[in-house]
Structures are given as structure tokens and as C-alpha cells.
Amino acid sequence: MAEVKLFRTWSSPFALRIIWALKLKGLLQYNPIHKKVPVLVHNGKPIVESFVVLEYIDETWKENPLLPEDPLQRAAARLWAKFGDDKVLPSIWESFTNDGKEQEEAIVKAKENLKYLEEELKGKKFFWGEKLGFADIALGWLAHYESVFEEVAGMKLLTEEEFPLLSAWKLTFADAPIIKDNWPSRDKLVAKFQAIREDQLLKKAPK
Amino acid sequence: MAEVKLFRTWSSPFALRIIWALKLKGLLQYNPIHKKVPVLVHNGKPIVESFVVLEYIDETWKENPLLPEDPLQRAAARLWAKFGDDKVLPSIWESFTNDGKEQEEAIVKAKENLKYLEEELKGKKFFWGEKLGFADIALGWLAHYESVFEEVAGMKLLTEEEFPLLSAWKLTFADAPIIKDNWPSRDKLVAKFQAIREDQLLKKAPK
Structure with missing residues (x-):
């Protein structure tokens, strides 16, 4: 065992x-x-x-594969996962840990990155397709943490108007079996990230 | 075809x-x-x-596998590759694009990272073992570019005294079949990275 x-x-x-x-x-x-x-x-x-x-x-463990079988589709899944960590997350983090002009600029960048995700979801329920997989799991934090960042930093980023497909994916993913039972408490996350944002802004304040 | x-x-x-x-x-x-x-x-x-x-x-293409079959060994290979890009390369780049105190500090950090690679090579010819694989290919730039960085920035980093195993790996890898025929000209690299270093130092110079 x-x-x-x-x-x-x-x-x-x-x-x-x-x-x-x-x-x-x-x-x-x-x-x-x-x-x-x-x-x-x-x-x-x-x-x-x-x-x-x-x-x-x-x-x-071979049951419920996270990656498709086709090498090209596997490459796509790995690439979206990497894009999430290398581009989407840092640009949202920049938006979250700044205010004023820096925050505005970071939001523009973050939205540019989110647009790629929006495009990729055309005609699909999940990044993989009909079921969720590697890229969905990699980008899954968006479905719960991104709105925490928005609330704490008082910004609008991933709106339904601008990102209808990504907004629908957020809901579908967040509520999927297994996924939905494992989110950390939103209130606790808000409290934690409030402290982090204050700390970051303090560090960046002119001395 | x-x-x-x-x-x-x-x-x-x-x-x-x-x-x-x-x-x-x-x-x-x-x-x-x-x-x-x-x-x-x-x-x-x-x-x-x-x-x-x-x-x-x-x-x-299944011939000459780059990754081992065992999932744990595959994880190790991917991890060393990632460590190379996330830690080793940025710390060497910091050493290369700075001078004075900043350079000295970056060299300390770079050597700390290289020590992990040195440890991993104990009892092995390549990072995979007897033949070269994914991690060796990922870290392969070290075998040719690192000495270019040292020469251009006038620094000592990966010395034979401090890193005997990594130094031996560099020679073995650089001279391996297929690998050895594909290095870009060292002289051209030195010229290119000289220009890059000058440009980087200029950007960092106090205005």
C-alpha cells in the first residue's frame, strides 16, 4: 500500500x-x-x-489522466500552465501589491495576459475541453484567489463584461466535483492578503 | 514524412x-x-x-529517451532542469551584469546554487547517470556559456578547485557526440556578451 x-x-x-x-x-x-x-x-x-x-x-497513477495523450495537446496544456505562472500570476501580483499609477499599469498588463486565456477558452468548457485537466488545475487559483486580490486591492480585473468565457470557466471550475470541497476559507484569505498588501505597500512607500 | x-x-x-x-x-x-x-x-x-x-x-520520437522511465527519476530530471533556469541561470546572470559589491554578492549566491549541482553529480558521469538526458541538456549551457560569462565579466565562478565534479561534467558534456558539433563560436559569443555587459552596466550606472 x-x-x-x-x-x-x-x-x-x-x-x-x-x-x-x-x-x-x-x-x-x-x-x-x-x-x-x-x-x-x-x-x-x-x-x-x-x-x-x-x-x-x-x-x-493512471486513472483520470491530467494530461491528454496527444503530444501536441500535452505541450499546449504545459504551455498554458507555464504561462499562468510566468505571466498571469506575476502581473496580477503586481496589480495587487501596488496602488496609484503603478497599479493601473500593472492592471493593463494583467488584462493583456488574461485576454490570451479568454481566447483559448473559445468553444471550450475547460482549458482541456469537456473535462478539466493539467492547465485547469494550474490556473485554478484564478477561480478563487483572483477575486480576493480584487477585493483587497480595490480593483477590477477579471470582469464578466471583458472576460465572459474566463468568468464562466471560473464558476464551472470552482464548483466542479473535488475542486469545490477543497478551497480555503475566503474570509481567512482576505485577512491574510490584506496583511500582505499593507506590508508590500509599506515597503514600497517613499522613505 | x-x-x-x-x-x-x-x-x-x-x-x-x-x-x-x-x-x-x-x-x-x-x-x-x-x-x-x-x-x-x-x-x-x-x-x-x-x-x-x-x-x-x-x-x-521514442528513440534515445531524454527522460528516464521511472516517475521519481523523471521528477528529479525535471526539477534539476527547473532549478537551472529558476536559480542557477539568474544568479549567474546577476554576477555577469554587475560589478563591485553587487557582483561579489551575486557570485556568492551563484556558487551556493552551483554547489547543489556539484552534490548531485557525486558518483555520476551525467545528471542522469551513465548517459546524458533531460537535465544535462537543460543545464548544458553551463558547459560553454558560463566560461564566456567569466571571461567577459572578469570573474571566477565555476573553478575546478571548488567544483571538481561539475568541472568534469562540463568537459564530458561539451565533448559528447552530437553536443560537441553544435556549439556556437566562442569568439562570437564573447563579442556578443561583451556588448550586453557594457549595456547592462551603463543602465545600472548612477545617473
Whole structure:
């Protein structure tokens, strides 16, 4: 019997990816001991970095594949995941940790990035297609954390008017089986990110 | 007959990864048309991001696998590749694009990162083991570009005394079949990176 443990903090969106993947594979028992970065421990062997862990999970347990079979579709899924972490997340983070002119500029950039996601969803329910997969899991934080960032920083970013498909995807993803049971408390996230934003603005204030 | 084209610039270490992988698979004909980022085009479909392209190549052509079969070993290879791009390369780039105290601090950080690679090579010829694979290809730029950075920036970083295993790996990798035939001219790289360093120092100079 394989032993699978997950070490993580309650608020990490990266750890959520691993939780979703494990649950999709029917592997329920993880161990939410607090660690700075999520670590999956399988039979005593630690694996880190959420995308590396997702690939490991998908290769080790074959049920409910996270990645399609076709290499080109696999490449697309990996690319959208990477785009989310390399472009979307940093630009939203910039919007969230600034105010005034810097925030406005960051919002423009963030929206440019979100437009690519909006385009990709044309004619599709999930980034994979009819079911959710690797890219959906990678971008899943958008469905819960992005509105927290908006609320805390008093900004509008991912509106239904500008991003109808991405807004629909947010709702569908957030409410999907397995996904919906694992979101951290929104109130706790708001409190946490309020403190983070105050701290960041203080650091950036002119001395 | 599959049509494979590669668009790239002559000096990109990221494009080299793709060239090596294609050649290891016996796919010789790539098309070195100049583009800012390397793009692999297979049967008319473009794929970008060097690690995504490497995974695609490995999944599409099975001969000479780049990744091991065991999921845990695959995770390790992907992790070292990611560590190279996320930690080693930025810290060496910081060392290269600074001087004075900033450079010294960046060198300390870069050496800390290189120490992890040194440790990993204990008892092994390549990062994979007896033959070269994904992580070696990902870190391959070290074998040719790192000494260019040292020469241009007048710094010592990856010395044989401090990094005997990594230094031996550099020589073995740089001289391996297929790898050795595809390095860009060292003189041209020195000229290019001299210009880049001067430009970077100028930008950072106090106004």
C-alpha cells in the first residue's frame, strides 16, 4: 500500500493543485503539516515544485489522466500552465501589491495576459475541453484567489463584461466535483492578503 | 514524412537544447531562421518554451529517451532542469551584469546554487547517470556559456578547485557526440556578451 503525504500551508494555491490532482486520482489521505513549499512524499521520497509533482502524479497513477495523450495537446496544456505562472500570476501580483499609477499599469498588463486565456477558452468548457485537466488545475487559483486580490486591492480585473468565457470557466471550475470541497476559507484569505498588501505597500512607500 | 523546422537565433542557449534533442532523435533538418525565441514547428504546428518542446520531442520520437522511465527519476530530471533556469541561470546572470559589491554578492549566491549541482553529480558521469538526458541538456549551457560569462565579466565562478565534479561534467558534456558539433563560436559569443555587459552596466550606472 503506497503511502502518500502532502506537506503544505493552508493558503497556498500551489499546494491546492497537488490536492486536486491527488483527489482526482482517488488518493485522499494527505497530511497537511505546515511547510513553506508544498512537498509530496510518496513512499518516503519527497517531490517538490507543483508542476513537477503534477507530472509525477499523472505518471504514477493512471486513472483520470491530467494530461491528454496527444503530444501536441500535452505541450499546449504545459504551455498554458507555464504561462499562468510566468505571466498571469506575476502581473496580477503586481496589480495587487501596488496602488496609484503603478497599479493601473500593472492592471493593463494583467488584462493583456488574461485576454490570451479568454481566447483559448473559445468553444471550450475547460482549458482541456469537456473535462478539466493539467492547465485547469494550474490556473485554478484564478477561480478563487483572483477575486480576493480584487477585493483587497480595490480593483477590477477579471470582469464578466471583458472576460465572459474566463468568468464562466471560473464558476464551472470552482464548483466542479473535488475542486469545490477543497478551497480555503475566503474570509481567512482576505485577512491574510490584506496583511500582505499593507506590508508590500509599506515597503514600497517613499522613505 | 514528418516535417520538423526550428526557428532560433544563433546565440540562444535555449535553442541549443532543442537542437541537441532533435539530433539525439536523429532528426537533423532544422531551419535556423532568426526568431527571438526558439520555436519548433512540427507538421506546421508551432511549439514554444524549451522544456515544453523537449517533453514534446521525447513523447513524439521514442528513440534515445531524454527522460528516464521511472516517475521519481523523471521528477528529479525535471526539477534539476527547473532549478537551472529558476536559480542557477539568474544568479549567474546577476554576477555577469554587475560589478563591485553587487557582483561579489551575486557570485556568492551563484556558487551556493552551483554547489547543489556539484552534490548531485557525486558518483555520476551525467545528471542522469551513465548517459546524458533531460537535465544535462537543460543545464548544458553551463558547459560553454558560463566560461564566456567569466571571461567577459572578469570573474571566477565555476573553478575546478571548488567544483571538481561539475568541472568534469562540463568537459564530458561539451565533448559528447552530437553536443560537441553544435556549439556556437566562442569568439562570437564573447563579442556578443561583451556588448550586453557594457549595456547592462551603463543602465545600472548612477545617473
